[in-house]
Amino acid sequence: MIILFLTDIFKHPVDYLPTNHDWLADLWFSNIKYKVTKINEILKPNDASIGIELPVEPYTSVLKKSSITKISDYLKKTVSSFDYIIAFECCHETREILEKLHPKIIYIYFSPLRYSNRQTFTLSSNNNQIQQKIINVSNLGISYYQQQANYVKHLVNNKQPNVNLKPKSILLIGQVEADLSVWNGKKYTNLDDYYDEIMKLASDYDTIYYKPHPFSKKNNDRIVNATNIINTDIEIYRLLSSDAIEHVVTVSSSVAKEAKFFNKKVTQFSSLYISDSCQNIPYTMDDNFWNYLLETTNENLIKKLVIDSIDIRPIRNTYWGYKCILELESTMHNLQELNTKFEKKQTELLVSYNQLHKKNMILEEQYKALATPKKNIFKILFRKFFK
Secondary structure, eight states, rough: OOEEEOOOOOTOOTTOGGGOHHHHHHHHSSTOOEEEEHHHHHHTTOOOEEEEEEEESSSSSOOOOHHHHHHHHHHHHEEESEEEOOOOOOOHHHHHHHTTTTTTTEEEEEEEEESSOOOEEEEEEHHHHHHHHHHHHHHHHHHHHHHHHHHHHHHHHHSOOOOOOSSEEEEEEESSSGGGBOOSSSSOOOGGGHHHHHHHHHHHHHOOOOEEEETEEEEEEHHOTTEEEEEOOOOHHHHOOTTTTEEEEEESSSHHHHHHHTTEEEEESOOOOSSOEEEEEETTTTTHHHHHOOSSSSOOOOGGGGOOSSHHHHHHHHOOTTTHHHHHHHHHHHHHHHHHHHHHHHHHHHHHHHHHHHHHHHHHHHHHHHHHHHHHHHHHHHHHHOO
C-alpha cells in the first residue's frame, strides 16, 4: 500500500515549514504495511523542470495559469503510481485540480473543534466508499466532542466570573484578512461583504456583539464602526459558554463548527476551505483507524477504535484559543496543589504537636519522680542540723 502525502503545493512553497505538515505522516503511518512518500521528496524547488513554477511565497492567492498547468502535468505523471493521496490543508481550487488526477484522495485539515483535549482532524474523500467510512467513524466520535464542549462550558462558568453579556444576543466573529479560509476564488472576503445579510439576521436579537480576530483587529470597518454593534475582546470560549449568546455569525471561522456543540444557532457564509463534507475524527493516531479506512475487508476494526492517546499541540504550537482552557486547568491544578500542601502541612504540624505533647507528658512524669526524693532529702538534712 503506497501513499503520497502532500500539502497545498499551489498555495505554499513545499519547503515552507509553518504550512508543511508532512511530519504527521510519521505519526499516523508507523505501520510498515504503508509506504508513505512525502511531496517534498519528489517535488524540489530547485528542480530545473518544475521548480520555477512553484509558489515562492506562502498563502499565494493566484498562480499563473501556465504554472498551474505545468505543475498539474508534472503531478499527473507521478500520482498514478500511488494507491492513495493524502492531501493536507488544501483549498477548494487545489482540490478541484487533484480530483482530476486521482480517484482516491483523502483530504485532511486540523479540526475546527479546537476546544477538545486533543488536537484532532477533519477528513473527507472524493471516493464514495472512503467517505462513507469517514462518516461512520465520525458518528462514533460525536459523543467525545460533545462531552469535551460540556466540560469546557462548566469549567469556564465555574472558574471565571460572569461576563455580564446582555441576553438574546448575536455574536459576529472576525478573521484574518489574507487567509485562504476567506478566499473565494477572486478575493479575500470579510464580514463587511455580508453586512446587509448580517443586519437582517441581527434584527431578531436584542444585542449584537463583534469579536475581532486577535491578529486582525482593524478589518471589517463597517462592522466595527456600526453604532448598534458592541465590540468585545472577551475570550471566545467564555462567549460560547454564555447562554446570552444565541447565534454565531462568521465568514468561515472554525468557531462556526465549535458553536454548534455549545448549542448555538450558526450562520457561516462560506465553507469553500473546509467543505461541509468534512467529518471530525478523534482517532487518527490509532492504527486501527487507517486499517479500517484503507482496507476493504476488515469492517470490525471500527469497533476497536481508541481516542488519540497523545495531544500533538506542542509540536507546532497549535494551541489557538485552547490556551485559555489550559490556563484555567492550570489555575485549578495550582489551587489543588496549594490545598494539598496546606493539608499536608496541617498534618505535619498536628503530628509535631502530638509528639511535643507526648514529650511534655514524659518530662512532667520525670520531674515528679525527681521532685519527690529531693523533698525527702531536704527534710532529713533539716532535722539533722536543726534538732
